[in-house]
Amino acid sequence: MKNKVISxxxxxxxxxxxxxxxxxxxxxxxxxxxxxxxxNVLQFDIMDTLFIEAFGGSGGIGLEALSRGAKHxxxxxxxxxxxxxxxxxxxxIEPENCTTLFGDTFEKIPNLINQLKDQxxxxxxxxxxxxxxxxxxxxGMTDIYEKAFDIVRNxxxxxxxxxxxxxxxxxxxxxxLGDFEKxxxxxxxxxxxxxxxx
Numbered sequence: 289m290k291n292k293v294i295s296x297x298x299x300x301x302x303x304x305x306x307x308x309x310x311x312x313x314x315x316x317x318x319x320x321x322x323x324x325x326x327x328n329v330l331q332f333d334i335m336d337t338l339f340i341e342a343f344g345g346s347g348g349i350g351l352e353a354l355s356r357g358a359k360h361x362x363x364x365x366x367x368x369x370x371x372x373x374x375x376x377x378x379x380x381i382e383p384e385n386c387t388t389l390f391g392d393t394f395e396k397i398p399n400l401i402n403q404l405k406d407q408x409x410x411x412x413x414x415x416x417x418x419x420x421x422x423x424x425x426x427x428g429m430t431d432i433y434e435k436a437f438d439i440v441r442n443x444x445x446x447x448x449x450x451x452x453x454x455x456x457x458x459x460x461x462x463x464x465l466g467d468f469e470k471x472x473x474x475x476x477x478x479x480x481x482x483x484x485x486x
Contacts, residue, residue, distance in 0.1 A: 295348055297381075298324050300355030307377045309346045310370035322476045323349065326452065327356055329472075329483070330416070333450070334358050338410055342397045342419045342439070344388070347374045349418050351381050359413055364389040364396045394435050398442060405445040415447045420454035433459065440484065441466035451484040 293309040298320055326349070327334065335357040341350035344363035354361050363378070363386065365371040371390050378386035389396045401417070404410055419439070421432045433455070440451050443466055451468055453461065457480045463470050468484035 295320075295346065297348075297352055297355050299327060300352070300357065302351070302355035302381055305355075305381060307346055307348055307351060307381070308373050309348075310367070310373040319476060319479065322454065322479055322481060323352055325474055325476070326418075326481055327352060329474075330356075330450075332357075333414075334416070336413055338362065338404060338413050338415045338447075340364075340397065340400065340415065340417045342393045342417065342436075343421055344374045345370055345420070347377045347386070347388075349420070350386070351377060353416070354382050354385055358385075358416075360385045360387065360410070362387045362389065362400055364391065364393045364400075366390070366392055394439065397439055401443055401445050401448065404447065411447075413447065414449045415445065417443075417448055417451045418454070419451070423456050437462060437465055440468055443467065446486075449486065453482045453484075455480055455482060 294306050295309050297303055297305045334353055336359045339350050339353035339358040339361045341363045344365035347363050350361035350363050363374055365374050375388055378388055404415060419436050421436045457475050457478055461470060461482045465484055467486050470482060470484050472483040474481050
């Protein structure tokens, strides 16, 4: 039996809780330093939000969001093994406030964002969208960033207040995506975080 690869939640009420990571061949885990920086930028703005992790992997970012006060986290993952890991992690941390979607992010996430627009139970909650498209790990994904940009360009739900991309350092990120404008980029070696707000 292979040893499981693990990570930990960095802060909040579930600090130091272990989460399992999927096989590194199909997904990359966000580095702790990058994760810590992201949540330091958000600070209390995470409280009571609906958090969407568009390329779920292990769920490390969305589970960290729950740990730090998000109301509910939504995850989408297309790889079956990664999805099973994601479900186990959600079940171990806070299953009642996790929704996992199996399938294509480019179909599922726009539908989810539109559904949340009409859901009475969450109409007072802001939405944060986190996109971490695979860099070059899966074949046939050369246009993955353009498709991810299109998700943001097509958002009509006014509750989405922040969009963050985790991406390859050096990638030329658009200044504007639909209603969203780039306002900050932070570099962490090969990865960067770029923030967009309305």
